[in-house]
Amino acid sequence: MNPVEEVALPSKAAFDEQVRQAYRPVVIRGMARDWPLVRLGRTDPAEALRYCASFDSGAAADIMLAPPTEGGRFFYRNDMTGFNFERRKGTLGQLAGELARLDGQDDAPGMYAGAADLHDHLPGFASDHPLPLAEEQDGSQARIWMGNATQVATHFDLSDNFAVVAVGARQFRLFPPDVTKHLYIGPLDVTPAGQPVSMVNPLEPDLKRYPDYEKAEAQALYAELEPGDAIYVPTLWWHHVAATSPINILVNYWHNNSERGGPFLALIHALMSVRDLPAGQREGWRAWFDHFIFGEGAGSAADHLPAHINRITGPPSEERSETMRRFIVQVLSAR
The missing domain is CATH 2.60.120.650 (Cupin)
Structure with missing residues (x-):
């Protein structure tokens, strides 16, 4: 070692x-x-x-x-x-x-x-x-x-x-x-x-x-x-x-930084919602994750949108974090 x-x-x-x-x-x-x-x-x-x-x-x-x-x-x-x-x-x-x-x-x-x-x-x-x-x-x-x-x-x-x-x-x-x-x-x-x-x-x-x-x-x-x-x-x-x-x-x-939320919870949710999909769908979601999360240009993936509508995919801010939290709670509450 x-x-x-x-x-x-x-x-x-x-x-x-x-x-x-x-x-x-x-x-x-x-x-x-x-x-x-x-x-x-x-x-x-x-x-x-x-x-x-x-x-x-x-x-x-x-x-x-x-x-x-x-x-x-x-x-x-x-x-x-x-x-x-x-x-x-x-x-x-x-x-x-x-x-x-x-x-x-x-x-x-x-x-x-x-x-x-x-x-x-x-x-x-x-x-x-x-x-x-x-x-x-x-x-x-x-x-x-x-x-x-x-x-x-x-x-x-x-x-x-x-x-x-x-x-x-x-x-x-x-x-x-x-x-x-x-x-x-x-x-x-x-x-x-x-x-x-x-x-x-x-x-x-x-x-x-x-x-x-x-x-x-x-x-x-x-x-x-x-x-x-x-x-x-x-x-x-x-x-x-x-x-x-x-x-x-x-x-x-x-x-x-608590504003970033919990990546571990994101992993658990991905295990439930992504891992066991058919192979073709998993590859499709891999492309999405690479584009918006892991790719080199992920931070600018939605720069083609006007700033006022580029909320979730825009740069980090307190407003963006709150918008995301509301969106996640709304979707999960509907299940």
Whole structure:
């Protein structure tokens, strides 16, 4: 595997013009080295847990629990009749106390809370832990992940993502979107934590069952992050994340332009309405999609129309987005 490119902390303008346009992950070492939580975590992870608990609002979060036999992997059962973990409700303060109690225990269950909204669960934390480059992005949402040695199955995010390791260490294995067909994707609608996942365990790949995974692995990127390090993961890049310390805390920031709607929903609708058409009709629709969506000239495909009538196929605008939403709702409501 090749390493993820490492860059110096860029300005927002440089990030938008260079990093985002390149559409590849980057690592920024020491981006959050001055955070109070990072400083605590380097010397005393248990004290870092107590520090987080001091912000606890008392709001309940989803806490995932997997038996020790699963080795910290949160996934499906072997027979695909459910998941190999259970969800319980608890506060992040309660979770912090349990993680401190389990620290050093050989047969500890896998345990984590993921994507807990910082403002809801740890009010006041964000103001003491600024990350301007991430917070300046459109629609930025700060969330916290807290757990022990666990791994999250290979998945993608619908938003761009900044992830900052605050306590412990994490290993990232990333795959570009064009290897999706080699990752053996699981169900699109029944998922461990929201997004579809790869059925392959990259730490122990079963190449007899998933032989084409080797083609994905050949294009994989790898990074190991220490406290204070950050990684930028573009939307749709697949990533497997393993937290390798007994106590791990990560803060991430998802951000994207919500006005663009949901491409994943468009995919689901295309599965229902396009994929199973006769071959000739599918090719016909391929021509439409190429002309209006994927072709090089898609943005100007309707420039021959007067501007006042070129609404849906015209340039992006708030008015166009609202027109599209009304049109979609009207058509679906008539079914």
